[in-house]
Amino acid sequence: MLDIKNLHAKVSNQEILRGINLHVGAGEVHAIMGPNGSGKSTLAHVLAGRENYEVTSGEVIYQGKDLLAMSPEARAREGIFLAFQYPVEIPGVSTTYFLKAALNAVRKHRGLEELDAMEFLALMKEKTKLVEMDQVLINRPLNEGFSGGEKKRNEVLQMAVLDPTLALLDETDSGLDIDALRVVAGGVNALRRKDRAIIVITHYQRLLEYIVPDFIHVLYNGRVVKSGTKELALQLESKGYDWLKSETAAVQ
Amino acid sequence: MLATESKEQYLTAFNQSRSTRSASGPSWLEELREAGIASFEALGFPSHKNEAWKFTSVEPISSQSFVHANGAARSLDANEILSRSFVDAESCRLVFINGVYAPEFSRTQDLPAGVRVQSLAKMVRQNDDFLSAHLGRYARYQHEAFAALNTAFVEDGAVIVVPERCRLTQPVYLVFASVAGERQVMSHPRILILLGAASEAKIVESYIGLNSGTYFCNALTELMGGRDALIEHYRLQQEGDAGLHVGTLEAELERGCQLTAHGVTLSGSLVRNNVHVVLDGEGAACVLNGLYLGDKRQHIDNYTEIEHAKPRASSLELYKGILDGSSHGVFNGKIIVHKDAQKSDARQTNKNLLLSANAAVNTKPQLEIYADDVKCSHGSTIGQLDADALFYLRTRGLGLEEARSILSFAFASDVVARIKIDSLRQRLDDYLVARFRKP
Numbered sequence: 001m002l003d004i005k006n007l008h009a010k011v012s013n014q015e016i017l018r019g020i021n022l023h024v025g026a027g028e029v030h031a032i033m034g035p036n037g038s039g040k041s042t043l044a045h046v047l048a049g050r051e052n053y054e055v056t057s058g059e060v061i062y063q064g065k066d067l068l069a070m071s072p073e074a075r076a077r078e079g080i081f082l083a084f085q086y087p088v089e090i091p092g093v094s095t096t097y098f099l100k101a102a103l104n105a106v107r108k109h110r111g112l113e114e115l116d117a118m119e120f121l122a123l124m125k126e127k128t129k130l131v132e133m134d135q136v137l138i139n140r141p142l143n144e145g146f147s148g149g150e151k152k153r154n155e156v157l158q159m160a161v162l163d164p165t166l167a168l169l170d171e172t173d174s175g176l177d178i179d180a181l182r183v184v185a186g187g188v189n190a191l192r193r194k195d196r197a198i199i200v201i202t203h204y205q206r207l208l209e210y211i212v213p214d215f216i217h218v219l220y221n222g223r224v225v226k227s228g229t230k231e232l233a234l235q236l237e238s239k240g241y242d243w244l245k246s247e248t249a250a251v252q
Numbered sequence: 253m254l255a256t257e258s259k260e261q262y263l264t265a266f267n268q269s270r271s272t273r274s275a276s277g278p279s280w281l282e283e284l285r286e287a288g289i290a291s292f293e294a295l296g297f298p299s300h301k302n303e304a305w306k307f308t309s310v311e312p313i314s315s316q317s318f319v320h321a322n323g324a325a326r327s328l329d330a331n332e333i334l335s336r337s338f339v340d341a342e343s344c345r346l347v348f349i350n351g352v353y354a355p356e357f358s359r360t361q362d363l364p365a366g367v368r369v370q371s372l373a374k375m376v377r378q379n380d381d382f383l384s385a386h387l388g389r390y391a392r393y394q395h396e397a398f399a400a401l402n403t404a405f406v407e408d409g410a411v412i413v414v415p416e417r418c419r420l421t422q423p424v425y426l427v428f429a430s431v432a433g434e435r436q437v438m439s440h441p442r443i444l445i446l447l448g449a450a451s452e453a454k455i456v457e458s459y460i461g462l463n464s465g466t467y468f469c470n471a472l473t474e475l476m477g478g479r480d481a482l483i484e485h486y487r488l489q490q491e492g493d494a495g496l497h498v499g500t501l502e503a504e505l506e507r508g509c510q511l512t513a514h515g516v517t518l519s520g521s522l523v524r525n526n527v528h529v530v531l532d533g534e535g536a537a538c539v540l541n542g543l544y545l546g547d548k549r550q551h552i553d554n555y556t557e558i559e560h561a562k563p564r565a566s567s568l569e570l571y572k573g574i575l576d577g578s579s580h581g582v583f584n585g586k587i588i589v590h591k592d593a594q595k596s597d598a599r600q601t602n603k604n605l606l607l608s609a610n611a612a613v614n615t616k617p618q619l620e621i622y623a624d625d626v627k628c629s630h631g632s633t634i635g636q637l638d639a640d641a642l643f644y645l646r647t648r649g650l651g652l653e654e655a656r657s658i659l660s661f662a663f664a665s666d667v668v669a670r671i672k673i674d675s676l677r678q679r680l681d682d683y684l685v686a687r688f689r690k691p
Contacts, residue, residue: 048643048647049643049646049647050643051639051643052639071646071652072643072646072647073646073647073649073650073651073652073655075647076646076647076648076649077649080647081647081648082647084644087644088638088640088641088644090641090644090645090659090662091662091665091666092661092662092663092664092665092666093658093659093661093662093665097658098645098648098650098658099648101650101654101658102645102648102649102650103649105649105650105651105654106648106649109649141662158648162648162649
């Protein structure tokens with residue numbers, strides 16, 4: 001589904017990604033871990049199409065297409081979804097209002113009929129249950145005054161509504177208490193499907209107890225320095241990232 | 253044309269029609285007009301040297317000549333006028349075409365006893381005593397050139413009187429439609445609103461241009477709010493692409509009176525809005541709520557002045573501008589707290605969104621505080637659409653244009669939400685959605 005080959009990218013003229021290689025197949029859940037500043041979030045934003053992140057070399061093939069040539073909205077319509085680490089607050093726009101417009105843009109692209117207000121409301125009712133979110137929140141201005149947990153639930157809600165093929169979760173666990181973490185992870189797990197891939201970016205192993213990945217990759221200094229199965233997370237938990245840093249330094 | 257020549261034109265026009273005017277009208281009115289023209293002669297058109305006109309050139313007005321339109325233009329469609337001006341078909345309304353009352357488009361049924369909603373020209377003919385007592389009393393025509401000009405040429409307009417303790421629940425609409433013809437027309441509509449103690453009223457002035465020709469509309473509203481009166485006043489402007497508009501609201505509020513004055517400017521070539529509110533009684537309160545949308549080469553200037561003249565009065569002001577194309581916006585917000593106005597509470601906010609690199613805005617707060625126990629704050633911002641918010645919306649599948657339109661709409665939403673007349677707010681909402689969605 002997704003092939004990242006030798007991806008290099010700069011942010012404000014500083015090279016952050018220094019040759020990422022990653023293959024993600026349909027139905028798989030991958031976790032990307034790594035210390036702060038290793039390039040995890042940059043990778044997520046490059047995949048989502050952030051404009052001021054400059055790709056200097058490499059390629060990303062998504063479902064046989066050149067992903068890097070697409071606009072952010074084209075990627076979304078093709079089924080890529082990024083759950084933000086810091087969801088943006090937009091006063092004056094409710095979740096319901098913008099999400100209906102977004103869903104219909106996506107459905108139009110996919111050759112599906114647009115949903116009318118009633119159909120959309122029914123869908124929202126179903127999906128808000130999934131993330132145990134208060135109906136009142138979705139009619140309030142987007143993320144304005146939301147708690148950390150409410151913002152993350154709203155991200156997973158949007159993901160559930162937009163029905164992506166490839167979901168990128170950028171530090172969705174940050175700032176969550178255990179209850180919120182359980183709900184958010186439950187929402188993500190409900191979306192696991194054999195034709196959908198999920199990439200979970202996290203700093204901590206904790207989330208991976210709830211969302212159990214098929215593969216784990218450790219990012220350090222802009223490269224994948226170690227890949228493995230879920231047991232790798234436990235090693236990282238007990239030894240910390242310093243273990244990898246010294247190991248990587250020895251290899252280089 | 254030089255400004256002096258232009259000024260002469262108005263003086264000549266005034267003198268030429270003097271004999272016909274004085275033959276037909278009451279003497280007090282002719283005296284008021286004479287005072288108006290004398291003041292205009294002394295003041296002339298304002299220049300950049302005038303602090304209140306620093307960012308706006310009146311040359312488009314002063315360099316052209318305009319004539320008074322003779323009567324209402326025929327073959328106008330009532331439905332078009334009403335829908336363009338955001339007015340419901342069943343509403344209570346007075347409609348004016350080029351400043352002249354058009355009874356065929358107006359409707360004043362079902363008003364509570366004692367409420368008067370009438371054409372000024374008609375009331376002048378009836379020679380009401382109270383008209384002479386109030387007309388010209390609140391306007392600062394001795395100091396403001398356009399108020400002076402309006403006063404000199406006062407002919408028609410609207411008079412609204414709501415008696416004490418009367419609650420006028422349905423909004424009253426005043427529609428001023430300009431139709432430019434072969435000659436460039438001007439109108440000087442005059443509106444007098446008198447609200448008795450503890451009365452309530454919602455009044456909407458809606459200005460529209462029905463074609464793309466050049467015209468000049470110089471409207472002046474005098475509003476007197478009695479003790480504890482509750483007033484919502486709206487000025488909605490949708491002048492034509494070449495329309496020139498100067499609109500002035502002069503409001504005086506007595507003790508405990510609460511005025512919410514909305515100013516919404518959606519089009520017009522040159523638009524200047526003057527709002528002057530005197531909080532002339534203890535505990536009087538005003539909320540000024542403004543939205544201005546610029547595009548193409550439009551110039552929109554909002555000048556507001558709030559005077560806290562008595563203690564414990566409050567003012568809350570929020571003006572927001574969205575400027576696209578090569579448009580130019582101005583916000584000049586003056587707050588004066590007089591010596592005796594202790595415990596005044598004044599808050600002013602102006603926010604501007606620039607949608608294009610060629611759009612510009614000047615924003616200038618001015619506080620003059622002569623009392624020592626007051627709360628005053630002001631803040632202004634000029635910015636562009638938030639890049640993070642744009643990216644966020646695009647990652648959900650919304651196209652760049654749609655994301656921009658949603659964010660522009662969102663920027664205006666708090667001002668729109670303060671509009672309390674449901675049908676008006678809905679029409680404005682629909683208008684904004686369509687306007688921001690344009691390619």
